[in-house]
Amino acid sequence: MDILIVDDEPLARQRLLRMVEKIEGFSVVSEADNAEDALIAIIAHDPDIVLLDIRMPGRDGLSLAQDIAELEDAPAVIFCTAFDQYALDAFGTNAVGYLLKPVKAEQLLQVLEKAKKLNKIQRVAAQKNPATALETQRTHITAKTRRGVELIPLEDVRYFLADHKYVTVYHRNGEHLLDETLKELEEEFSGRFVRIHRNSLVSIKHIEALERNAQGQYHVRLADIELRPIISRRHVSDVKELLKII
Incomplete structure (x- = not known):
């Protein structure tokens, strides 16, 4: 995958360049x-990933x-910055990663692999539904709990399950009831979640595998949670096509 590095510090760019060169399957174009120069480079080189600093002279990386x-x-977009106070603002930019300088090689590899997987799946989803894919505005889900209103990062959500008039969101840190419908x-x-059953949606980027039980029924294995949502028969072929599974 092709990468564009955007940083006003030459030494920072050189360091990222050396790190990327050591990772198979990625190259800096x-x-x-x-x-301004970054936008020109994007048009000219059509990179798959942009490693982007936030604090720069003129327009900043968030803009x-x-x-x-x-x-x-x-x-x-993957942010690479020395300042952690921009993390919340970065949530609203659809960035796939946020790395603090000095960037460590293992962290860079992890987020690049994440961007690679996300890029492929989103492209397939967009082809199936180009009018609505990736138009999500919210970066957090709102849930009412005994402690009040809680914000759950969409990045942490693994799937939504409908049961009668309620929808439960399952995420990395537990589960909460929502006031929203599954259709909404x-x-x-x-483009970010796919329906696998009439009562459930799962996060595309967090699908690790499809598993089949002794009865021939498919389940989805999701990252970071033990639950295995069931895939209905009518949705199996769609999920396989989306994930390029033969």
Whole structure:
């Protein structure tokens, strides 16, 4: 996958370049030290991933990320910054990663692999539903609990399960009831979640495998949780096609 490095510090760009060169399957196609040159490089080189600094002279990386998101077939954005106070703002840019400098090789590898998988799956989903794919505005789900209103990062959500008039969101840190319908969630998060049953949606990027039990029924194995949502027979072929499973 092709990578564009955007950072106003030459030494920071060189360090990232050396790290990327050691990772098989990834290569740096261009560099830029400001937002304007970065947009030009994106148009010229069509990178798959942008490693983006936030604090730069002129327009900052958050502003640039918003412009990148508006591009057709936009590259994935991974922030690389020395400042952690921008993390919350980064949630609203559809970035797939947020790394603090000095970036460590193992962390860079992990987020690049994540971007690679996400990029492939989203592309397939967008082809199936180009009008709505990746148009999600919210980055958090709101749930009412005994402690009040809690914000659950969409990144942490693994699946939604409907039971009569309630929908339960299952995420990395537990589960909560929602006031929203499964249909509303499916429409809003098309391209990020896929329906596997009339009563459930799962996060596409967190699917690790499809498993089949002794009765021939398929289940989805999701990252970080033990539950295995059932795939109805009518949705098995769609899920396999989405994940390029033969």
